[in-house]
Amino acid sequence: MRALLLSSALLLSVPALAQAPAPADPPTATAAEAGFRVINRTGQAANALHAVRSGRPDWGGNLLPRPLPNNAGYRLRSNPQAGCRFDLRLVLEDGREAVSRNEDICAQRDVTLDGTNLAPAGAVVRPSPEQPTAPQAIPRPGVRASTGTGFLVAGERVLTNRHVVDGCDRVLVRGPDGRNHAAVPPARTDARLDLALLAVPGLSGPVLSFRQDPPLRRGEGVVAYGYPLSGLLSSDAKLTRGEVNGLAGLRDNPDQIQISAPVQPGNSGGPLLDMQGNVVGVVVSKLNAQAVAGRTGDIAQNINFAVRGERAAAFLRAAGVAPATARSTGADRSAADVGEIAERATVFIRCER
Template identity: 40%
Template sequence: MREQGVDVFDGNGALGFSFSRNNDNGPVYGERLVTLISSSLYAEATGGPWVAPPSYSQEVAAVPPSTRPAPTPIAPAPKAEEEDKLSSGTGYFVTNSGHIVTNHHVVKSCSTIAVFSGDQPAAEGRLIGSDETNDLAVLKTDLKLTKVANIRIGARLGDPIAVFGYPLSQVLASSGNFTLGNITALAGMRDDTRHLQISAPVQAGNSGGPLLDASGNLVGTIISKLNAMRVVQATGDMPQNVNFAIKSSVVASFLESRGISYETNATSNALAPADLADHAKALSVMILCK
C-alpha cells in the first residue's frame, strides 16, 4: 500500500481529507506530511500528478562493527611539567614476598621503577615478568606489606565492584582514589572474553590497579577505557563510564606461567564501602616510572 491522499466532496465544497501510508517508508511528519496533503489536494483539484513525499532516513544508533572505536589503554599519568620524563600507574600485591601485578604498558619503557606503599619510603621495583599480549607485568619489591589480593575467578554480570588507584597523580590526592560501580558486561570490546566491562570511573594512572568485588576479592586488573572522543566522532554520542579490566582468570594464568603462587582464599562477606576502601588501599601501590 503506497502513501496516498483522498479528498471528499459533496458538490458544494470539500468535506474533509483522509490519507493512508506504507508503514515501511518511515514516519509521516513535517515535510512528508505537508507534501502528502498538498500534493493530494493539488492532484484532486487539477488532475495533475500525485507527488511522493521525501524519503526518510533513520539514524543508526550502533557503530558498524568495522568502524567501532577500539578501547584506549589508560596511559600512565604524567607528572609535573618539570618532570616530564616521569609517569605513574597503579599495582597491587599478590604474594607476601612482595610480588606486584600491574599493566605491561605502565612499566614497558621504564629505566627505573619506584614503588610507593602507604607511608613507606619508595622502594625499587624489579620487573621479573611481562606479557605484552595481555598487558600484564609482575614486579618484585622489598616493601613491607599488610595485605595481598585474594583472587576470585568467575565474576558475574551485575556484580558490584570497586576500583582503587592513583589516577592523575599530579592533580588528585596522592593518597589514592576509590570508586564504585558494577560489572556491566562479561566481555570487552569486540567480545574480547579476556576482559570485563565496568561502570566504575577510571582515569589516567588507574592502569594496573585492582578491581575488587564487594567482599574485597580480586576479580580483575584495570586496563583501559573507551575513547570517548572517537565514539563521539563515529556516532555523535558521548559514552559514559565504559571502562575495562583484565579478568582475574587471565591474571592467574599469567602468574602460574611464571611459577608465582597466589592467594585464592576468596570470602563472601560483603564489606562496608569505607572498609572496602581501606582494604583496597592496603594492597595497592603507586608505581612511578622513569
C-alpha cells in the same frame, strides 16, 4: 570498518619500563610456604626464637616449644602473605641475643645464627624499621615521569599493567607505608593480557586475594582502587564504585570484563574488587568517549574494562607466583571496608624516562 578505537587511545596509558620477556623469576611466596630452618650456632642453647616480617615494629611471640640446643635447627612455615624477607632473633640462655635482619627465606632455606656480634643481656635489639638496612629510593627531579597503580600479590611482587611498565629507565614503587622502592628489571610480562609482574626488593605487606568462586555475574558491585591523575588530584588513593556491566571486553574480548566504576589515567594496573574485598579484575582501559563521539555522533558514557581476575591469577601462576585465593560468600561489605582492604596492598607506580 575498523572497530572504534582499538588502539592505545583506548588505554589508560601510563608507560613505565620497557622490558622484554624474562627468564624464570626467582623463588617467591611458594618457597616460603614450603618452610625454612633457623639453625642455632651460637655455642649455647636458645630459650626463644622470633621470626617476623621485615618492617614489622615488634618481635612478636616466642616460636620455640622448648629450648633449641646449639647446632640444632628449628623449621618454620611462614604465611605466604608475609613475603620472603624476615628478621630473626634467638634469645640465648645467658640473655644475649643473636639477630639477623632482612633474610630472604625464599632463596635461603637454612638460616644460621652464630655467635658473631651478640648483643649483651638486657640490650634492646629492635627489628629493622628502626635500623633500616637500605636507603629509600628517591624520585629524580627533572625527568619525564608517568604514573600508574599496582598491588601486592606476594612478598616483593607487584602486579600491574604492561603498558604501565613499558619504555622507562626506572620504575619506583611507593608502598602503603609511604616508602619508595626501586623495581628490579626485567619484569615478567604478557602483551596479550597487558599484565606485568614486578620484582620490588624490600617491599612487603599484606596481599590481595583473588576470587575463586562463585562465578562473576553481571550487575555485581565492584570497587576500583588506585591513583588516578597524579599531580592534578590529591596524592592519596582514590576509590570508585560501580557494577559489572558485561562478562567480555571490547569486540567480545574473553580476557576482559566491562565495568561502570569510573577510572582515569593512573588507575591502570590497579585492583578491581568485589564487595567481599577479593580481586575480580585488573583495571586496564577505558573507551575514549571523545573519539567515539566523533565517529558515531553519540557520547559513550562510563565504559571501562578490566582484565579478568582468573586470567590474571593464571598469569601469576605461570610466572611462579601462587596467588592467594578466597571464596566470595556471605554478606557484602561496605565500599569503605573494601577500600580499607585494598589500601593495605595497593601501590603507586612512578615511571621515569
